[in-house]
Amino acid sequence: MTRKKGPPTFNGFYVPQYYHIRTRDCDFNIGAAPRSGSTSLYHLSQQFKAEKQSIALTETPKDAICLIREPIARFTSAYLLLSDGIKTRDPVTNFKTIGRPAFEETIDAVLNDEGEAWFNTKIGNSAHAFAWQPQVELYSECEFPVWVRLEGNGGFFGIKLPHENKAQEPKPEVTYRLDELKEFYAEDTRIWQTARMKVG
Numbered sequence: 001m002t003r004k005k006g007p008p009t010f011n012g013f014y015v016p017q018y019y020h021i022r023t024r025d026c027d028f029n030i031g032a033a034p035r036s037g038s039t040s041l042y043h044l045s046q047q048f049k050a051e052k053q054s055i056a057l058t059e060t061p062k063d064a065i066c067l068i069r070e071p072i073a074r075f076t077s078a079y080l081l082l083s084d085g086i087k088t089r090d091p092v093t094n095f096k097t098i099g100r101p102a103f104e105e106t107i108d109a110v111l112n113d114e115g116e117a118w119f120n121t122k123i124g125n126s127a128h129a130f131a132w133q134p135q136v137e138l139y140s141e142c143e144f145p146v147w148v149r150l151e152g153n154g155g156f157f158g159i160k161l162p163h164e165n166k167a168q169e170p171k172p173e174v175t176y177r178l179d180e181l182k183e184f185y186a187e188d189t190r191i192w193q194t195a196r197m198k199v200g
Helices: 038-049 071-079 103-111 115-123 178-184 185-194
Strands: 017-022 026-033 054-056 061-066 086-087 097-098 144-147
Touching: 017 038, 026 038, 054 144, 061 185, 071 103, 071 185, 086 115, 103 115, 115 185, 144 185, 178 185
Parallel strands: 026 061, 061 144
Antiparallel strands: 017 026, 017 054, 086 097
């Protein structure tokens, strides 16, 4: 079975999630894919929501600022989301230690066209189950994307994106099947390399 290459829906919303932000000085749509600033964008939208300057869109807009992250860094960040059941329990504190599948198994799953099933099984009912999927595919319903890098982001019309949901542990180094992984994310890399650092 060949995977669907367009954006999926989750709880009735497209992944990525888009927002419309309107202030006295600006009026724009913006979207973020999982592990590409989606949590930061959500927190930004909540700041404006209180003043009725932000709404979550239920359909993909025709034009939007689309945040894009360096794809290999995004992939390693997505890997940190995975868990594979309780491996051990500390005898003193009774805290559970959650184990992950081997990094190489995750790379194999994505490159062998099983990424959707692999992430859904490990993460469950979450938009982050699509964190492995190429960003360009996820944004494909947006007809006129304005690509802006997540890394070193300079903001949008004077609005700064907060840095939320930072990884609390080191990301694995990618050496296994690296050339194939780069090829899988080649279009993301091409777009990321030419993306803007800010808008406005």
